[in-house]
Amino acid sequence: MLKNYFKIAIAVLKRRKFFTFISLFGISFSLTVLIVLTAFIDNGISANYPDTNRDRSLYINFVGLRKQLPNGSSNWNGSGSYYFLHHYTSMLKTPVKVAISSNTSATNTYVNNKKLVIGVKYTNDSYWDVLNYVFLEGKAFNIQQIENGDHVAVISEDLKNSYFGDVPSVVGKYIEADNVQYRISGVVKNVGVTNLYASADLYLPYTVSKGNYKDESFIGSYNAILLANSKADLPKIKREYDQLVSRISPGKDWDQLIVHADSYLETFTRQLFGGGTQRNSGFATFVWVTTAFALLFLLLPTLNLVNINTSRIMERSSEIGVRKAFGASSKTLVLQFIVENIILTFLGGFISLVLSYIILQIINNSNFLQNTALTINATVVVYAFITCLVFGFISGVYPAWRMSRLQAVDALKKV
Amino acid sequence: MIPLQNTENSNYPASSPSSTMIRLKNIEKVYRTDTVETLALNNISINILKGEFLSIMGPSGCGKSTLLNIMGLLDAPTKGEVKIDEQKTGQLSDSLLAAFRNKKLGFIFQSYHLINDLRVLDNVELPLLYRKLSAKERRRLATEALGKVGLSNRMKHFPTQLSGGQKQRVAIARAIVGRPEIILADEPTGNLDSAMGSEIMDILLNLNQTEGTTIVMVTHDENMAQKTHQLIRLFDGSQVQ
Numbered sequence: 001m002l003k004n005y006f007k008i009a010i011a012v013l014k015r016r017k018f019f020t021f022i023s024l025f026g027i028s029f030s031l032t033v034l035i036v037l038t039a040f041i042d043n044g045i046s047a048n049y050p051d052t053n054r055d056r057s058l059y060i061n062f063v064g065l066r067k068q069l070p071n072g073s074s075n076w077n078g079s080g081s082y083y084f085l086h087h088y089t090s091m092l093k094t095p096v097k098v099a100i101s102s103n104t105s106a107t108n109t110y111v112n113n114k115k116l117v118i119g120v121k122y123t124n125d126s127y128w129d130v131l132n133y134v135f136l137e138g139k140a141f142n143i144q145q146i147e148n149g150d151h152v153a154v155i156s157e158d159l160k161n162s163y164f165g166d167v168p169s170v171v172g173k174y175i176e177a178d179n180v181q182y183r184i185s186g187v188v189k190n191v192g193v194t195n196l197y198a199s200a201d202l203y204l205p206y207t208v209s210k211g212n213y214k215d216e217s218f219i220g221s222y223n224a225i226l227l228a229n230s231k232a233d234l235p236k237i238k239r240e241y242d243q244l245v246s247r248i249s250p251g252k253d254w255d256q257l258i259v260h261a262d263s264y265l266e267t268f269t270r271q272l273f274g275g276g277t278q279r280n281s282g283f284a285t286f287v288w289v290t291t292a293f294a295l296l297f298l299l300l301p302t303l304n305l306v307n308i309n310t311s312r313i314m315e316r317s318s319e320i321g322v323r324k325a326f327g328a329s330s331k332t333l334v335l336q337f338i339v340e341n342i343i344l345t346f347l348g349g350f351i352s353l354v355l356s357y358i359i360l361q362i363i364n365n366s367n368f369l370q371n372t373a374l375t376i377n378a379t380v381v382v383y384a385f386i387t388c389l390v391f392g393f394i395s396g397v398y399p400a401w402r403m404s405r406l407q408a409v410d411a412l413k414k415v
Numbered sequence: 416m417i418p419l420q421n422t423e424n425s426n427y428p429a430s431s432p433s434s435t436m437i438r439l440k441n442i443e444k445v446y447r448t449d450t451v452e453t454l455a456l457n458n459i460s461i462n463i464l465k466g467e468f469l470s471i472m473g474p475s476g477c478g479k480s481t482l483l484n485i486m487g488l489l490d491a492p493t494k495g496e497v498k499i500d501e502q503k504t505g506q507l508s509d510s511l512l513a514a515f516r517n518k519k520l521g522f523i524f525q526s527y528h529l530i531n532d533l534r535v536l537d538n539v540e541l542p543l544l545y546r547k548l549s550a551k552e553r554r555r556l557a558t559e560a561l562g563k564v565g566l567s568n569r570m571k572h573f574p575t576q577l578s579g580g581q582k583q584r585v586a587i588a589r590a591i592v593g594r595p596e597i598i599l600a601d602e603p604t605g606n607l608d609s610a611m612g613s614e615i616m617d618i619l620l621n622l623n624q625t626e627g628t629t630i631v632m633v634t635h636d637e638n639m640a641q642k643t644h645q646l647i648r649l650f651d652g653s654q655v656q
Binding site for chain 1: 489490510512513516518522529532533537545550
């Protein structure tokens, strides 16, 4: 029976090539966009090198101060200062380690009188334990070197190649940035630019930064990653941190201090959908918005399919009449039609996977996102196929219902 | 035993008809639109015996096809009762009706109604799809049915590659593949030239004689009708003979 449905489905698709093209284009285009988008989101939020402990990490990347005024409020937002992050996170008992690093800032260096713009990050010593960098040579600077304010550096493989060229080893050599010489202690494998907490070319001890790391104001240019022993400890750390923050006085100029230890995804959703309130991380809103967007996006090709299928019923009335005359019940015909539709959408799904693969390869090869490899992962494929199934089902139900109401005698007369 | 009526051609003796196969009692069919009410069939009562070959004649629009559709359970009468093989059909659900049609009835249409997207063999297999049969068994039965209508060499063709006569033979193979007890043929020779028409008629007569299949045929062709056991004439929805 299924084989017969399959034959009919393929024959119908071949018969009306233009409609088939429109239907398949609608499905595959929408699914391709979703798959490529998911690949971007997936790459952005899932644990990847060197931030491989993301599922047991919490991030502090936002500090806000607020003052209620008669006609609104005054806000001061930004990253945290080194002092603020270090001072308060060191009071927490649950985290195993706390990585503190600055936002990556651009600076200039010169190779043979040619300017090279590089990203610089200042870090503490735990940074190298929390993030699992792969050292191609040498090692990270240690706590002693940090405390001494030694001019030591870890550089990326890219920087090594562009600064020194193709040489076997650069550990112990010096690199100049912003007119300061740093001795190289290690070279790490490149990090993708989408990895905000880890991507840089030159990593330096926070103590050599030109900014005053002892400044006690809350706002600065640093982020913290709190590493838990296990995923189960995360809620505990959140609670502990929230309690701690509630005891911190925002100072005489401000009414409220807003800072949270969030999961990686929450750091984005809080800023996008959280509305800056104390409690709401915006995560639920994020889920709703993305689901609604995906559904709306999929609704268009579904409606297109419903439309095409409904008009095709008239075209196929002879077949419907014959099948009814020879013993197909309305239920059987509904099933046949839904199966046909699912075959069509699966075909669209397959095309979209091929298209997505090609598009992602083009993006990866274009170096549009440096050192970032976007991939179609298994989860995305599974979701794409579930979507196809739902797609096929939904777009088949209404036309099938219309069809089943067609009387055999009327269906046969129409030809 | 109910005697045969209007058996006008003794060259084609009946295959010993006995009990009633189709019984129509006081059938009335009214088509209603918002403004007009048309009486398509008016108080028709017919008994058709098992193994009988009956033809229905009448001018266009007199209700022949409507009557055939009611016998084939493709259409419901406005009033009256349809019994097939002693089974009242009025109260059967959609799925029971479908199963009943599948088992008892085979249809042949003037315009063949073959599915052009399927090969000849798949077209003939169609009624068997709605039975619990293996693919192999379906194939065997369909091949056998095509053999009976002399189209064994056209199994892999598509309907569009066949002549009108060949298409109608495929339609006959499809109608007989499930070995139904009744075949309802709506102007089966209407679209064919006389030679082809005779060929199709011979197949039907042969089927009636050798297999004892009850056949009801709507026709415009007096010669064809004369070859059957019983002839009913309709005029403006009423039986006149």
